[in-house]
Amino acid sequence: MKIYINNELIDIKLEKEKTFHDLFMSMQEEAQKHNKFIIDFKFDLKNPTVRLEKENDLPLDVIDSVYFYIGDLKEMILSTLQTQNQYIDDIGSKLFESEHLTEQDVQHLKEGAKWISEVISIITGFFILPLQNIQVKMPEKNYENLVEHLNKFLELVKQLNTENYPNFRMDLIKSLRVIRAFTFQYFNQLLSNQLSNQELLDTLETFEANIDNLKNDLVEINTNLQVGSDKLAMIQLEEILKKLELYFFVLMTTVERLKKYLDEEMVETFKDLLIILEDLSSALMENDIVAVGDILEYELNDKLTIIKENLPQLKKLLTNDVSLEN
Numbered sequence: 001m002k003i004y005i006n007n008e009l010i011d012i013k014l015e016k017e018k019t020f021h022d023l024f025m026s027m028q029e030e031a032q033k034h035n036k037f038i039i040d041f042k043f044d045l046k047n048p049t050v051r052l053e054k055e056n057d058l059p060l061d062v063i064d065s066v067y068f069y070i071g072d073l074k075e076m077i078l079s080t081l082q083t084q085n086q087y088i089d090d091i092g093s094k095l096f097e098s099e100h101l102t103e104q105d106v107q108h109l110k111e112g113a114k115w116i117s118e119v120i121s122i123i124t125g126f127f128i129l130p131l132q133n134i135q136v137k138m139p140e141k142n143y144e145n146l147v148e149h150l151n152k153f154l155e156l157v158k159q160l161n162t163e164n165y166p167n168f169r170m171d172l173i174k175s176l177r178v179i180r181a182f183t184f185q186y187f188n189q190l191l192s193n194q195l196s197n198q199e200l201l202d203t204l205e206t207f208e209a210n211i212d213n214l215k216n217d218l219v220e221i222n223t224n225l226q227v228g229s230d231k232l233a234m235i236q237l238e239e240i241l242k243k244l245e246l247y248f249f250v251l252m253t254t255v256e257r258l259k260k261y262l263d264e265e266m267v268e269t270f271k272d273l274l275i276i277l278e279d280l281s282s283a284l285m286e287n288d289i290v291a292v293g294d295i296l297e298y299e300l301n302d303k304l305t306i307i308k309e310n311l312p313q314l315k316k317l318l319t320n321d322v323s324l325e326n
Helices: 020-033 073-097 103-127 146-159 165-194 197-226 230-261 264-285 289-325
Strands: 002-005 008-010 037-045 063-071 135-137 143-145
Touching (some): 037 073, 073 103, 073 165, 103 146, 135 165, 143 146, 146 165, 165 264, 197 289, 230 264, 230 289, 264 289
Antiparallel strands (some): 002 008, 037 063, 135 143
């Protein structure tokens, strides 16, 4: 069996490890000695047709190659935040779409709520944030207290069952929106501190090359909404939002770093982009088809055009900043 760390083949002698779980725990223990963490992993089986019940119990002799991706605490938190954002989006959509939950749904939600609480504890500990003081800016431009909504969400989930779910549903959704806004905002904050100017420039290059395709995709989504293919449109939109969240955030990080070179009007124009993205994320989470259609038709495509017109100036300034940095 070959073992790779960050795509580099390593020479390691296994002793007591018999299962994938044994190997994972050994690798995690070794990484933590160097203040590192396993961010992600994947493996190739010798026989790809083997069915996996529990990957932790997988014997090592059926694995051909294992790939571990190891990073520092920041990278671990970034990965966890990204996973949590996606998880909250998934359960938020489930709550909006489902007037009733099964016993299995309730159990999954209880397990997920515990994990969400643990992640927020890690984030606030890392940023040394007093949890009770955190105010979360919402798309409606109001502020909500994080700990109040987190405690309410946890208490509702604790009491939740299939019978009382309809009564709890809207309160669960409201608190989940605040939690999602918090994790999204702190993911972006941490990512901004992590990226170098060159990495910002590379991402903006990719963004610029894909703007026309993104605009065409948004037109297609809006067309699907108009002809009643709502489910297909929402699936397409979820995929595009993942890209736009990264691109818009990198764009805003760039603007923040370069604002001494930019006029106030341009800075405000770019800030409007995040508001639109937050509005769109909220409308998607609430399954508000009308709001999604309006944002796509009247706001987002026009803003992408403005971005395309201004990206050359940002890239030029960022290129000069990279040369100064070096």
